[in-house]
Amino acid sequence: MLEPRLILILLAVNLVVGVLVTERFQRDDFPVDFVFGSGTSAYQVEGAANEDGRTPSIWDTFAHSVYDHGENGDVACDGYHKYKEDVLLMVETGLEAYRFSISWSRLIPNGRGPVNPKGLQYYNNLINELIRTGIQPHVTLHNFDLPQALEDEYGGWISRDIIRDFTNYADVYFREFGDRVQYWTTVNEANVFALSGYDQGSCPPQRCSPPFCVTNITRGGNSTYEAYLAVHHILLSHSSAVRLYRRKYRDEQHGFVGISVYTLGFIPLTNTEKDRAASQRARDFFIGWIVEPLVHGDYPISMKTNAGARIPAFTNRESEQVKGSYGFIGIIHYNNANVTDNPNALKTELRDFNADMAAQLILLQDLFSEEEYPVTPWSLREELKKFKLHYGNPPIFIHENGQRTGTNSSLQDVSRVKYLHGYIGGVLDALRDGSNIKGYFAWSFLDVFELLAGYKSSFGLYYVDRNDPELKRYPKLSAKWYSRFLKGSIELQKDASLVSVGHLFQ
């Protein structure tokens, strides 16, 4: 029998150990079926823009008109020719999954009609190489890069014609690759794609109308409703692809089809009821816009109230098709915004998304700059709690998260290590809160062509030497750190501010 005093001592030891255990974590603390990976996208990494039958996407057109001086994806990281070498780097890093996108205009030049055999071969090669080396492919169908031909023919995403063409495109994917690919994302960052392309005009297809345009180069459009229309067609296309998958492929392929959404940490500027309500409204507008139709079959009430007839209505049939049409939701998260109430915005007759939101978002970092992001994993954890609370706790992949720095040959990206370290810890906290998170992808695997800042800003675990004709890749400190974490050879401190990276320099 134990002496009572000894029992007390044992209890005390246990408590201390208990606290220490929660303060440190490692790969094994995540569920066994949780995957860690990294990502890129077609236009940002492949290059070979005019090779083997590929035709331009709206990003090729845009990059050639705006990013002069070679700032475009014509060559990018030449992933089209270097995929084997890159998969080898993924193996060395210990990636469990790789997230990439397929170029629609490479697989089906002109957007519809016959499949390009060379494009098919390339993606088969890449997927086979990943499978062979035990890396799970996670594939996106549309990453900002609609075929230019469909934009020219009928206005791309603002026409209902897109639903038919997107569904046929998805059919090719599922048919050709579905025996090896289980995770499909239909449209990446549907919210940002629509806002930048159809409201502000800052990204292709650069549609907008005054006074909402942030650029002088525009191609027609109407900011008051086109972003709403584009997202409506994205949701209908997405759900149509999901329906097709469920009817024709799911029983055999057992995969999951999801969509991804760009999120910010929405933080009330002041602790007042007005700013708290404004933050929730901002969340409705940015996230609920995409996610509520999938979960509840309709847009958030705040959006319908403030946008009125400018936001399209779902018919009963459409609503039924959209509702429940997801196997997971992908989350893109980098940064926070302080949100403040802006009721005056609703007094203007001519309104766009931002005015309808009646809230002002204050971002500390400029979207187009090379400034680093602060490390605030608690804000991601809070947003994940909202998914649990408001959207029925859907299965979630953190599709993108990573630190931005300027591009240079310094491989000592300590700030990236601290960022990834902090947010991976935040994801573990969120899992322990009961959030249904299935995986985490660090953006980006290589220093790719960044859609907002070209090659000036970088997020890569690997530096790509753009002065070297061979575009040689070099592991940064973050690649080595991620590798050690994935291989289970380091235990991390929970509080990222305490992180020491000294041991990695040895």
Ligand SMILES: *[C@@H]1O[C@H](CO)[C@@H](O)[C@H](O)[C@H]1NC(C)=O
């Ligand atoms: C648009 O053009 C006007 C006149 O050329 C110029 O003053 C303004 O700065 C430009 N705006 C942007 C956003 O480029």
Ligand SMILES: *[C@@H]1O[C@H](CO)[C@@H](O)[C@H](O)[C@H]1NC(C)=O
């Ligand atoms: C845009 O649409 C609104 C209606 O939502 C209309 O009042 C406005 O005149 C249109 N603007 C342009 C530039 O076509």
Ligand SMILES: *[C@@H]1O[C@H](CO)[C@@H](O)[C@H](O)[C@H]1NC(C)=O
């Ligand atoms: C948000 O406000 C807090 C103070 O309330 C400030 O410390 C922080 O820098 C602000 N963040 C942004 C993104 O503006």
Ligand SMILES: *[C@@H]1O[C@H](CO)[C@@H](O)[C@H](O)[C@H]1NC(C)=O
């Ligand atoms: C150079 O890269 C390092 C590591 O990636 C980064 O910390 C630093 O801010 C960059 N410097 C410039 C001038 O961009």
